[in-house]
Amino acid sequence: MQHTKRAVATGVALLSAIALAGCAAGSGTDGSADAATCTPADGKVTLEFTSWIPGIEDVAAMWNEENPDIQVKVQTGPNGNSGTYQSFFSQLKAGNAPDLGQIEYDALSSFRVQDGLADLSACEDVVAAEDEFIPWTWGQVTLGSEDGVYGIPQDSGPMALFYRSDLFEANGIDVPTTWEEYKAAAVKVRAAGGYITNFSTADINQFAGFVWQNNGGWFANDGEKWTVDLTDDATTQVADYWQELLDEDLVSTYPAWTEEWNNAYNSGEVWSWNSAVWGANSIASGAPDTAGKWSVAASPQWEAGGTSSGNWGGSSVAVFKGTEHLYEATKFALWLNTSDEALTALNKSANIYPATTDGLNLASLKEGVEFYGGQPIYDVFAEAASQVNPDFVWGPTMTQTYADVSDGFQKAVTGQGTLLESLQSAQESTISTLKAQAIPVAE
Amino acid sequence: MSMLTLKRGATADDLTPRGPRESLISRGAAMLIMGVFTLYFLTPIWWLFIASTKDRGDLLTTAPLWFADWNLFENIGDLISYDGGIYLRWILNSLGYAGLGALLATVFAGMCGYALAKYRFPGRELFFNVVLGGVLVPATALALPLFLLFSQVNLTNTFWAVLLPSIVSPFGVYLTRIFASASVPDELIEAGRLDGAGEVRTFFTISVRLMTPALITVFLFQFVTIWNNFFLPLIMLRSQELFPITYGLFAWNTQLNQIPELRTYVLVGSFLSIIPLIIAFLMLQRFWQSGLGNGSVK
Numbered sequence: 001m002q003h004t005k006r007a008v009a010t011g012v013a014l015l016s017a018i019a020l021a022g023c024a025a026g027s028g029t030d031g032s033a034d035a036a037t038c039t040p041a042d043g044k045v046t047l048e049f050t051s052w053i054p055g056i057e058d059v060a061a062m063w064n065e066e067n068p069d070i071q072v073k074v075q076t077g078p079n080g081n082s083g084t085y086q087s088f089f090s091q092l093k094a095g096n097a098p099d100l101g102q103i104e105y106d107a108l109s110s111f112r113v114q115d116g117l118a119d120l121s122a123c124e125d126v127v128a129a130e131d132e133f134i135p136w137t138w139g140q141v142t143l144g145s146e147d148g149v150y151g152i153p154q155d156s157g158p159m160a161l162f163y164r165s166d167l168f169e170a171n172g173i174d175v176p177t178t179w180e181e182y183k184a185a186a187v188k189v190r191a192a193g194g195y196i197t198n199f200s201t202a203d204i205n206q207f208a209g210f211v212w213q214n215n216g217g218w219f220a221n222d223g224e225k226w227t228v229d230l231t232d233d234a235t236t237q238v239a240d241y242w243q244e245l246l247d248e249d250l251v252s253t254y255p256a257w258t259e260e261w262n263n264a265y266n267s268g269e270v271w272s273w274n275s276a277v278w279g280a281n282s283i284a285s286g287a288p289d290t291a292g293k294w295s296v297a298a299s300p301q302w303e304a305g306g307t308s309s310g311n312w313g314g315s316s317v318a319v320f321k322g323t324e325h326l327y328e329a330t331k332f333a334l335w336l337n338t339s340d341e342a343l344t345a346l347n348k349s350a351n352i353y354p355a356t357t358d359g360l361n362l363a364s365l366k367e368g369v370e371f372y373g374g375q376p377i378y379d380v381f382a383e384a385a386s387q388v389n390p391d392f393v394w395g396p397t398m399t400q401t402y403a404d405v406s407d408g409f410q411k412a413v414t415g416q417g418t419l420l421e422s423l424q425s426a427q428e429s430t431i432s433t434l435k436a437q438a439i440p441v442a443e
Numbered sequence: 444m445s446m447l448t449l450k451r452g453a454t455a456d457d458l459t460p461r462g463p464r465e466s467l468i469s470r471g472a473a474m475l476i477m478g479v480f481t482l483y484f485l486t487p488i489w490w491l492f493i494a495s496t497k498d499r500g501d502l503l504t505t506a507p508l509w510f511a512d513w514n515l516f517e518n519i520g521d522l523i524s525y526d527g528g529i530y531l532r533w534i535l536n537s538l539g540y541a542g543l544g545a546l547l548a549t550v551f552a553g554m555c556g557y558a559l560a561k562y563r564f565p566g567r568e569l570f571f572n573v574v575l576g577g578v579l580v581p582a583t584a585l586a587l588p589l590f591l592l593f594s595q596v597n598l599t600n601t602f603w604a605v606l607l608p609s610i611v612s613p614f615g616v617y618l619t620r621i622f623a624s625a626s627v628p629d630e631l632i633e634a635g636r637l638d639g640a641g642e643v644r645t646f647f648t649i650s651v652r653l654m655t656p657a658l659i660t661v662f663l664f665q666f667v668t669i670w671n672n673f674f675l676p677l678i679m680l681r682s683q684e685l686f687p688i689t690y691g692l693f694a695w696n697t698q699l700n701q702i703p704e705l706r707t708y709v710l711v712g713s714f715l716s717i718i719p720l721i722i723a724f725l726m727l728q729r730f731w732q733s734g735l736g737n738g739s740v741k
Contacts, residue, residue: 075681079697083677094594285703288500350701
């Protein structure tokens with residue numbers, strides 16, 4: 001498993017290196033692409049849009065019906081990191097990228113660094129739409145720049161605490177509101193024969209979500225150079241915290257979304273999960289026997305009375321450089337991610353949790369959820385969405401960073417090394433990867 | 444095992460060593476090892492079959508290697524009707540890519556290998572060595588260059604993008620050359636020429652028959668290679684109507700978090716997708732064996 005990961009990561013790194021080398025060589029074609037301006041085309045336009053969201057074809061069909069002059073052709077594929085990003089890079093290199101593509105927030109920087117994205121700030125509609133979005137999601141698509149906009153936020157993954165209310169109650173354990181209480185609860189849960197949660201070594205995104213909640217930051221970009229700091233104070237605090245839980249055998253370490261993982265939740269071995277809004281669906285599908293026994297509360301805080309939330313996941317719709325229809329593309333992307341009809345359809349078909357403030361109040365997100373004992377759980381997430389720190393920035397080589405951290409984490413859970421050491425070594429390899437790709441690093 | 448040999452060595456029987464007795468033990472050991480490996484290879488297929496017969500709840504909660512409620516036909520029905528029957532489309536695509544691709548690859552490799560074996564022309568060895576070098580280049584390394592080439596001629600995201608690269612089989616050329624020089628006598632070709640048959644006719648009426656075992660082997664190898672080829676479709680294809688089954692199932696598998704019922708479809712779909720491969724092997728193995736047998740009798 002570990003070896004496969006490594007191999008995949010190396011493969012991806014190699015291929016992106018090849019793609020990069022090619023980009024440098026073929027930069028002559030870039031000049032014409034820059035000319036795209038945000039003006040409507042004369043006649044009928046057909047846009048290509050690649051996305052892996054289930055049911056996206058039906059949502060596009062709704063648009064096509066209302067907009068005969070701007071037709072959208074949807075293409076699908078696997079999840080971004082599982083192959084679609086790879087083909088975006090190939091297509092960008094070959095000069096036949098689609099007009100629009102779905103890109104997760106943590107991957108946007110790598111497309112930006114390779115000069116693959118159109119700057120949408122040329123379009124008035126886009127600039128005007130900023131107020132409609134939850135502030136931190138907008139921060140994810142401006143990539144820390146002053147006035148550039150490199151995508152339209154699509155969904156968000158604010159985090160909260162899923163917990164087995166029946167087990168907590170039966171054992172007289174209060175729902176923890178701080179991480180300190182969470183640890184105390186973990187001891188009690190362990191005494192009762194369970195684990196309070198599962199620490200997954202493969203999902204560095206979850207760990208990043210914890211760091212995000214603690215106002216940590218791994219990357220910064222001053223417009224020219226990248227600063228990398230995977231071991232700032234906030235990260236160190238989070239790493240030390242989980243290291244303690246691991247050392248004292250208070251958390252389980254199943255790989256996420258495997259049969260064992262499902263089974264651990266389904267059988268009541270694991271009692272809680274501090275996860276993103278879409279985790280609601282993972283639990284409901286992975287642990288069907290526990291229906292009605294779960295509840296959702298706000299994430300535990302580092303300080304009593306704090307109101308800070310992390311985020312795990314979320315994606316944007318970006319327009320690729322080279323499109324001849326910037327105006328039409330942004331029109332569609334805005335409709336897709338701000339209109340009630342599109343957001344409702346996306347939520348229904350793929351549990352997409354909107355990135356607009358109005359979207360959080362969709363009728364479908366106000367209902368009680370049967371699996372969670374009828375609790376209107378999305379109210380908790382709507383609250384959390386407003387508490388996410390807007391300044392968190394992803395780096396341009398996240399695939400490699402994730403792979404390195406994950407390798408280290410896997411060793412750490414078996415007692416070799418610590419979480420913090422993994423982050424330190426990932427920091428070094430991230431800097432050398434950036435340098436190898438000729439991306440400037442501030443030392 | 445050595446214990447057994449020692450014990451046996453102590454009996455009087457051993458004074459007159461007899462071959463068959465000795466082989467009984469080594470045969471037993473061989474059978475045991477083969478039995479273990481058979482189990483090793485068949486268990487995943489058994490698990491896949493069992494998993495295909497369960498509904499989503501039972502999959503997680505019941506014993507993984509034995510039946511729960513029998514839901515196979517419901518599962519197949521759901522699989523086939525999901526997303527407008529895209530699964531059947533993928534099966535057809537795979538059969539198209541693998542069947543047609545393997546057929547063309549076999550014809551081309553056969554003609555090329557035959558020509559290299561039977562005709563003398565300048566640069567023959569050089570040409571053969573270049574082809575042989577092609578065996579060493581992994582298909583994965585070629586995918587990106589191929590994508591750029593196909594982009595130039597606007598053939599990406601078409602049926603041709605996967606079919607055309609699949610009809611090249613350097614290994615097939617190598618195999619058919621070796622086989623043709625061993626199994627097609629020059630005298631027979633001479634005889635054909637004397638009777639007035641053209642080179643093309645000689646090849647298709649006489650030589651192809653003699654080369655059948657090699658050609659079947661090439662076909663089988665290429666069929667499986669194309670069927671399993673994953674990276675090329677991943678790079679080339681964007682429209683799911685063009686996906687082969689492997690890539691389609693993979694795409695579904697990456698969406699499990701969003702649509703949990705896909706788990707069942709991926710399992711049932713994987714199970715059904717190995718059936719054509721099994722059929723191809725069982726049917727073609729017959730020709731293959733009989734062909735090899737013919738050769739030895741001759």
